[in-house]
Amino acid sequence: MIVFLDKLRAQLAYKIAKKLSKTGVTPNEITIFRFVISLPATLYFFSRGQYFYNLIGLAIYVLLVPLDWVDGDLARLTGQSSLLGKWLDDTTDRVLMLSVLGSLFYVGIVSDAFRWGLLTLGFFAAYFFLTTLLEDFKDHFNLDFSQYAEVEKETLSSGRPSPLDRLLVNFLNVHRNSFSKFLFCISYPLFAGIIADCLFSTFIFLTITFTVRSLGIMFLMYSVAKDKRTDSRLVAVLRRRLTNLEESGERL
Numbered sequence: 001m002i003v004f005l006d007k008l009r010a011q012l013a014y015k016i017a018k019k020l021s022k023t024g025v026t027p028n029e030i031t032i033f034r035f036v037i038s039l040p041a042t043l044y045f046f047s048r049g050q051y052f053y054n055l056i057g058l059a060i061y062v063l064l065v066p067l068d069w070v071d072g073d074l075a076r077l078t079g080q081s082s083l084l085g086k087w088l089d090d091t092t093d094r095v096l097m098l099s100v101l102g103s104l105f106y107v108g109i110v111s112d113a114f115r116w117g118l119l120t121l122g123f124f125a126a127y128f129f130l131t132t133l134l135e136d137f138k139d140h141f142n143l144d145f146s147q148y149a150e151v152e153k154e155t156l157s158s159g160r161p162s163p164l165d166r167l168l169v170n171f172l173n174v175h176r177n178s179f180s181k182f183l184f185c186i187s188y189p190l191f192a193g194i195i196a197d198c199l200f201s202t203f204i205f206l207t208i209t210f211t212v213r214s215l216g217i218m219f220l221m222y223s224v225a226k227d228k229r230t231d232s233r234l235v236a237v238l239r240r241r242l243t244n245l246e247e248s249g250e251r252l
Helices: 002-020 027-046 051-064 066-078 083-111 113-141 145-156 163-172 178-184 187-196 199-225 233-248
Strands: none
Touching: 002 066, 027 051, 027 066, 027 083, 051 066, 051 083, 051 187, 066 083, 083 113, 083 199, 113 199, 113 233, 145 163, 145 233, 163 178, 163 199, 163 233, 178 187, 178 199, 187 199, 199 233
16 A cells, blocks of 8 residues: 555656756755745644644645655756755755654653653664664665665565565665555654554654664674675675675775
């Protein structure tokens, strides 16, 4: 279901980008427009502490979500891709997500400082540890998240992959199916938690899944580093990539 909705969102974003490609609007202008509209709206509505306001904030966020894909499609259609644009897109996405999380946790702490305070510490510890770990993984293997699907394909395309490989690719390429998206992405459980009005349980769930994914990534990095034979095809693929980087001098 989630994959289907993402495909619809991608199709809508592409159609919007195609129309905008004839207007002279730049991808960075789209990114900034979404940020300027979304940030005050999310800060205001999600910090009100009422279910109705949370729904309004969620509706605004969801309506503007396609614009997060429009800027990328527009950049590709018009040949305006740039490092600045990528940095701007990544940075605004993170700031918007942190503004939503910060607003919701603020309301929780005001209502129950002890329980929500502990949950806030646990959640953000797991969140920032996972973020840092993924950056280390990216730098170590020179792999951008957009290349995780290629690693998955190389791992699962030939022969009969082991159950371990089928499990490990979910920790790496979290966008491969609806199950891994719901487990390891913030947006989908948070969407469900706001609708069901069970945010405390949702953040406990996210804290656990972030911790599990961190353990999975750590296991992958440890397995690659060990100089021992492995039956895991994913580990073998990552080892081969690391060897190629070292031989080409791309890895310091």
